[in-house]
Amino acid sequence: MNESITVRRVGANEASGYVEALADVLIDCVEGGASISFMLPISRATAIEFWTRVMHGIARDERILLVAENAEGHVLGTVQIVTDQPENQPHRADVAKMLVARRARRRGIAQRLLIAADEAARAAGKSVLVLDTVTGGDAERLYERAGWQRVGVVPNYALMPDGTFCGTTFFHKQLA
Template identity: 85%
Template sequence: MNENIDVRRVGADEALTYVEALADVLIDCVEGGASVSFMLPISRATAVEFWTHVAQGVVRHERILLVAEDAQGKVVGTVQVVIDQPENQPHRGDIAKMLVARRARRKGVAQRLMAAADDAARTAGKSVLVLDTVTGGDAERLYERAGWQRVGIVPNYALMPDGTLCATTFFHKQLA
């Protein structure tokens, strides 16, 4: 585990200041082959537009944004908890865009982000979390180690950044 990584919640008053740094992480992940809703080539404008929308959601208290920063204060990872849910699901949160820059992988960053997401969700009154991830990827093993339960696999659910079809595994976690 890397002790030089700080994981913290981004406040509504500062969310927009993180857009450029988060765009860097997203671009790096997509260029590295991550299936996270974006296709190659991903433009900076597309990444900035996405993170601006996320930041606006943080301002509206629709989502919690967590970042992992290295010792130099550079963002190396992020995850969101979508807390704005339908009226009949006030207890549920969705985990979204768990991303770690390639240079920061295999150092415990994702594990720390997911633990922080669990804590933030609990604080927000959530007792059930759900997420989906590409089947067979490193993230799938990470979630299983973190206590997530596999629900099932949907074949040909999404596209990889290069356009090839991939299966998606759905998970849930009951928070104590």
Template identity: 85%
Template sequence: MNDNITVRRVGADEASQYIEALADVLIDCVEGGASVSFMLPISRATAAEFWTRVAQGVARDERILLVAEDAERSVLGTVQVITAQPENQPHRADIAKMLVVRRARRQGIAQRLMSAADDAARIAGKSVLVLDTVTGGDAERLYERAGWQRVGVVPNYALMPDGTLCATTFFHKQLA
């Protein structure tokens, strides 16, 4: 695990300052084949528009934005805890857009981001977390190692960035 990496929560007052750096992360991941709701080719405008909406959600206290940065404060990864849920699910949060740039993978960054997401969710009063990921991908194994429980697989649920269909595995985690 790289000790020069810091994982921290980005506050509402600074989230908009991270839009370009987070756009770089998203573009890198999509160009690397990650099925995270975007198709190839992904434009910088599309990526920036997405992160602008995320920053607005952070400002409205609807989501928690976490980033992993190196010693030079370059963003290497990110994850979100979506806390805004229906009235009958105030105890639940969704984990979304767990992304690590390709050059920084296999250094424990994703594991640290997910641990920080658990902590942030607990602080926000959440006790049930849910997420989905491409079936058979590296992230699926990461979530299982982090204590997530597989709910099931939906075949042909989403598209990979190149347009091919992929199955999606759904997970939940009960926080202590």
């Protein structure tokens, strides 16, 4: 598919207009089996409540929200950079909630979101990024290809949406 995809930062003044579309992506990913802090069945109210909290974090300058949209303005993916860190870690940020709608996968959207996350983190003065992902999942390979370094695995760290245990692999990336 030759669809035009744009990745951009969503500002605090426009963030609330994205809650519904981001809730759609979150629900789709959880229903597709992604272990991203939510269990099945996930309600729309739960997804909207989550994104509303994220929007408050953006307004307080604690998070950066990036979205990938097609030419029609439909949100296909998203990632966050959590910049609010302890006093002794002003140089670090967490990459969180990398989500790509199932219908939009295998088009390089996640890779483009990661590149934009690196750029946004650098612009925010961050030099160390960390994240975690399900052990053995597709995202592990994505992060490794994008230059992330594997730190280690914690078995039985979280639950999949269906309630089964999954391990989590931690990664870091040093931004030059």
